[in-house]
Amino acid sequence: MVFTFQNLLIVLKKMRIRMKSDILKELDRSSKIYLVSHINPDGDSIGSLLAFGKSLKHKYGEKVILLKSDKIPDTFKFLNNMNYLSDLQILKAIDDNSTLITLDCGDLNRIGAVNDSIKNFKSIINIDHHKSNNLFGKINIVDSDASSTSEIIFKLLKDNSLLIDKDIAEALYTGISSDTGSFKYESTDANTHRIASELLEYNIDKSKIIFYLYQNRSIETTNIFIEAIKKIEFHYHNKIGITIITKNMMKEANASVSDIDGIVEFIRDTENIEIACVIKEIDINKYKVSLRSKSYLDVSQIATHFNGGGHKKAAGMVVEGNVEKIKYKLLQLINKKLR
Incomplete structure (x- = not known):
């Protein structure tokens, strides 16, 4: 002490x-x-x-x-x-x-x-x-x-x-x-x-x-899940799954912030996936990123690059900038750590 x-x-x-x-x-x-x-x-x-x-x-x-x-x-x-x-x-x-x-x-x-x-x-x-x-x-x-x-x-x-x-x-x-x-x-x-x-x-x-x-998922949660899943991209031999949730998607689903809970885990649990990413728009050029890993990758190390934090298998951060550039940087960082 x-x-x-x-x-x-x-x-x-x-x-x-x-x-x-x-x-x-x-x-x-x-x-x-x-x-x-x-x-x-x-x-x-x-x-x-x-x-x-x-x-x-x-x-x-x-x-x-x-x-x-x-x-x-x-x-x-x-x-x-x-x-x-x-x-x-x-x-x-x-x-x-x-x-x-x-x-x-x-x-x-x-x-x-x-x-x-x-x-x-x-x-x-x-x-x-x-x-x-x-x-x-x-x-x-x-x-x-x-x-x-x-x-x-x-x-x-x-x-x-x-x-x-x-x-x-x-x-x-x-x-x-x-x-x-x-x-x-x-x-x-x-x-x-x-x-x-x-x-x-x-x-x-x-x-x-x-x-x-x-066992009590709302209709709004189900609707935003459907839209987010439609937009999943798989990268690096399907080891990375990533999706972007926009404010417009949230509005159309009448979804709240809590309604997207569980989407990143759903992606992670897909076969061959090591790391899942959900990028959610919270303001103009401002995004909340949630990261989950399945076995060996420490996502807290990824989060710290963006002044975020968390645990080895669950981390997050808030990032400002163009969403496609954020996604590109994320994929580059993750790829360096994949086996």
């Missing part, structure tokens, strides 16, 4: 995660505790936010505030305690001794408009599992070997005798299941399964979680 005047760094690698007394002191002394997860939220960001937020509310009461950094996808609205989420207008009056806890965010850009108020917080506690995390907090709890941020939160709660009830267990199970692709990804290990088993002991409704996560 490394200590500096500006930064207390806790980087956790294959070890039991404990909320050290320094963190408890930070929360105890805070007049307000704000929690936020990343924009374009997924199951892990929402699950860890709701779970940790409810547990901290049980300990600290009304001084705990959960922030809604972005619209919540309909997929996750079955989770309880959504009413805890506050709109960002609440940040207009931040107490001097307030702490911000960020969840599942590799850097501060991921917290969206909350970053505009970042200087008003006395301290930041950064909890994440992305290896590209840039350790921006006063206190950083970053375990890149964890399957998800929800897994880290479970360990924090359990190791420190903080509240875990049915709602919290359901949120954490949702986060772990969604971030491991229903326990299929390489990040899933024996410890992940042990945690999932413990969460099931809280009598959570696993069938309900499976239904909403995997």
Whole structure:
């Protein structure tokens, strides 16, 4: 463990995660505790936010505030305690001794408009599992070997005798299941399964979680899938699959950002594909790129070329420029790493 005047760094690698007394002191002394997860939220960001937020509310009461950094996808609205989420207008009056806890965010850009108020917080506690995390907090709890941020939160709660009830267990199970692709990804290990088993002991409704996560695709999602799949291009002996989703395609399908979730995995799961790319237009000459690999290629290395990040087999970035030039550069970089 490394200590500096500006930064207390806790980087956790294959070890039991404990909320050290320094963190408890930070929360105890805070007049307000704000929690936020990343924009374009997924199951892990929402699950860890709701779970940790409810547990901290049980300990600290009304001084705990959960922030809604972005619209919540309909997929996750079955989770309880959504009413805890506050709109960002609440940040207009931040107490001097307030702490911000960020969840599942590799850097501060991921917290969206909350970053505009970042200087008003006395301290930041950064909890994440992305290896590209840039350790921006006063206190950083970053375990890149964890399957998800929800897994880290479970360990924090359990190791420190903080509240875990049915709602919290359901949120954490949702986060772990969604971030491991229903326990299929390489990040899933024996410890992940042990945690999932413990969460099931809280009598959570696993069938309900499976239904909403995997068996309830909207018509809009299906329509944008069809259009994106029509435009897939295969390159380098079918080892790369890539598609571009334009704003016009989204409009015609009446699709939202969350409706394109799963397209990049669909491409990756095609025979012979090693890496899948989805390039989504988010503004004029501005694109969000999602990358997935199947076996050996580290897509986080590709993402870092564009100031992005992520994991070995799942990464992303936002890139500005002409889309055909972006695609060409991507293909050139990937080709150098293919076997």
